[in-house]
Amino acid sequence: MYDLEDLKEKARQALDKKASFGGDLDLNTFDRSFVPHKYLAEEEICAIPQEEQKRLIMSGLDVTGHGRGGTYFQKDTSVIHCQSKEEGIQVIPVTEALKNHDWVKDYFWKLVPVDQDKYTASALLELHDGYVIRALPGSKSVYPIQACLYLDKENLQQNVHNLIIAEEGSELHIITGCATSPHVKRGVHVGISEFFVKKGAKLSFTMIHNWAEEMDVRPRSVARVEEGGIFINNYICMKPVRSIQMYPTTYLVGDNATAMFYSIIVGTPGSYLDIGGRIYLKNRGSRAEIIQRSISNGAHIINRGHLIGEAPEIKAHLECKGLLLKGGIIDSIPQLEGHVEGVDMSHEAAVGKVAQEEINYLMSRGLSEDQATSTIVRGFLSIDIKGLPEALKAEIDRAIDTSNKDSM
Amino acid sequence: MLVIEDLQVELAGKTLLKDIDLEIRPGETHILFGPNGSGKTSLLMTIMGYPQYIVKKGKITFKGVDITHAPINERAALGIGMSYQRPPTINGLKTRQMVDICAKTKVDTEGMARSLNFGDFLDRDVNAGFSGGEIKRSELLQLKAQDPDLMLFDEPESGVDIENMALIGTTIAQILQKNPPRAEKGKPFVQQQKERTKMGLIITHTGYILDYVPADKGQVLYGGVIACAGNPREIFQCIGQMGYEECVKCTI
Known part of the structure; x- marks a missing residue:
């Protein structure tokens, strides 16, 4: 059941609740007011300045839409472009979807607890926008759908909520970039993402972060994968940022469901990156793999990985390798939790220098x-x-x- | 030409090689014999320029350039290359990319790999999970692409199965220009011999390589010194019959 008032009430009570991990942010020092930007038609979007285009390309957004099946582009708080070119794939701004499509309510805040911490609470109470990307049953996206969340306004706290739904038997690939305008220094990005991978569906989600040196980033994402579903989650962050704390969680709730997390992190001096990954293997025959590669050029990087095997005949592996190139700290915390006989779980962690x-x-x-x-x-x-x-x-x-x- | 004069080498404070004199002329291939731990690999690593092998005395000259203290890549640029016995794995670097790194100009990577029965390995990470024999073929492929003038082989036949032995042997002979003479363009054999430029230094325990590569000279390293030199087949026979200890007594 969808009860917005109930959600709001819970959120209000969590407004001061600190996150379990990562440095605490004083959200009162950031601006959350709406920033109007004009919606851009396809030809207008191609005319944005070269310097910005370059930054966007590095985050996976090609403004020409070449080789892409659709685009969602949000600047600060406003959607400036949104379209799908593929049959069977819907791309809709989340605020619009909540207004016009009742089915969206079956997904909104269904996986991420709204009262998890002050960031989830704020994302509900002062939501800007976000995207709903949905592949209809049996549809297969030929080209990836691209999404970009762009920060242009100094000192903004951007609150985004995304819903990604791969219906039964569908195949969906998404590349999503987060970036800041070259002049932006300080800001916060709060991004709620809820992934639904239904029976036999396949979803790949590739996220590239390109932030600024004084940006703080708090994504909150949870996925639910049904029988035979496959969820591939790639994360790349190689640019300076002040802090990122995230701990994406996936529940494999059907037989033979699969989740794979890959992350590539390069940390520069002054960055504090607390990045985790957690997968619950709740049904027989589930598979999970978390592979993390991190390089510190002087950053403090914490790699958390947590695999929870709750059913027999599951297989889970965690591989976490860190390279200290120019100082800094890499703290690897792999964790395996087997609850029944017949689980096959392993991990491999290493921190070192170039041999x-x-x-x-x-x-x-x-x-x-x-x-x-x-x-x-x-x-x-x-x-x-x-x-x-x-x-x-x-x-x-x-x-x-x-x-x-x-x-x- | 490679000239080594009165070389003394230390590793971690321990003297491994001393009084080493060695000369390899263009077109010549030498065989290096010696029991385990006698310093054979150390000599090759020193010639290649591995910095942990510290030259305490003596001099290494290649093509007239004093390379005694030159870094590894400068020696490579000058035309020295090595086929390793146990090279490290480089995760994420495909063998194909490694071949490109070795070749200064564009080479027919696929064709080269096929000729070494190694086509299926091009898209695997360099040395990752390779068997002993696969490593040897990978090393040969790299060396072939690099095409250096002086090639150092550290036990090129160890771990190689019978089936691939001939392939390894003939490939080494080919890259060292030691193939049996051909009646090409009516060039007299003597002239073909004179035109050989490649130099080789091969470590072998089994001696199999002698069946494929006509080597010019054999030397025995024993306790860090070159204890004996002469016809490689004769030396190999002597070692086989009497063992290293006796063999080094009888010659020098």
Whole structure:
């Protein structure tokens, strides 16, 4: 049942509730008022300044829409472009969807508890917008749908709520970028995401973060995967940011459901990144994999991974590797929890530096020491993500290449 | 030409090699024998320039350039390359990319890999989960792409199965220009021999490589010194019959 008043009441009581992890933010120091921006038609969106286009491309948003099945583009608090080019795929701003489509209420705040902390509470009480992306039963997106949440106003707290629904037997790929305008320094992004992967559906969700040095970021996301469903969640963050704290959670609630989390994090000095991943394997035959790669160039990075096996014949693996390149801290906290006999769970964690032996090996093939190091680092960051369309793989590789060049 | 004069090398404060004199002329391939721990790999690593092998005395000259203290990549640029016995795995770097790194110019990676029965491995991470024999073929593929003038082989046949032994052997002979002479363009064999430029230094325990590569000279490293030099087949026979200890007594 959807009871907005009840949700609001719960939220009000949680307005001062600190998050379990990460530094506490004083949200009163940020501006949450609406910032009007003009809706842009397709040709207008292509005319936005080159510098901004470049930043958007790095977050996966191609303004020309080339090779994309649809676009959602939100600047500050306003939707400036929203369309779907694929049959069977809906892309709707969440505020509009709540007004016009009753079915949306079956999903809104159904997975993320509204009173989890002050950020979830604020996201309900002062919601700006967000997207609903839904693949109708049996439909398959040929091209990924792109979404971008862009911050242009200084000191804004952007509150976003996204609903992603892959109906039975559908296949949906989404690439979503979060970025700030080149002039923006300070701000907060609160993003609620609820994922519904229904029976036999496949959803891949690739998120690229490109923030600013004084940005604080608090995503809250939960996914629910039904029988035979597959959920692939990729996260890439290689740019300076003040803090990110997130702990996306997935519930595998049907037999043979699968979830795979891949994250690539490069932390620069001054960044505090507390990034986790939690998967509940609640039914027989479920599979889960969490693969994390992080590099610290002077950041404080905490990698949490938590796998909970509650049914027999499940298989879960957690792999967490950290590379300290230029100082900083990498704190790996892998956790496995088996509740019944017949679970197969494992983890592998390592924190270290680039091996001199590997550098020497590459130098004997003709590379300079710097070239050798960056080749090894690039290799460290390339993980074979299964189940992604080629174009999306290439997109991820490009994002890593660009950021890698910048950060080395 | 590679010239090593009166070389003394330390690793972690321990002297591994001393009084080493060695000369490899263009076109020559030498075989290095010696029991485990005698310093063979250390000599190769020192020539390649691994910094943990500290040269305390002596000099290494290659193509007239003093490389005694040159970094690894400068030696590689000058034309020294190595086939390792146990190279490290580089996660995320595909063998295909590694071949491109080795080759200074565009090469036919696929064709080269096929000729080494290694086509299926191009899209695997370098050395990740490779068997002993696969590592050898991977190393040879890289060396072939790199095409250096001096090639150092650390036990190129260890772990290689019978089926691939001939392949490894003939490939090494080919890249070292030691193939049996061909009646090409009516060039006299002597001239073909003279035109050979590649130099090789091969460590072997089994001696199998001698069946494929006509080597010019054999040397025995024993306790960190070169204890014996001569015809490689003769030395190998001597070691086989009498063991290293006896063999080094009888020659020098």
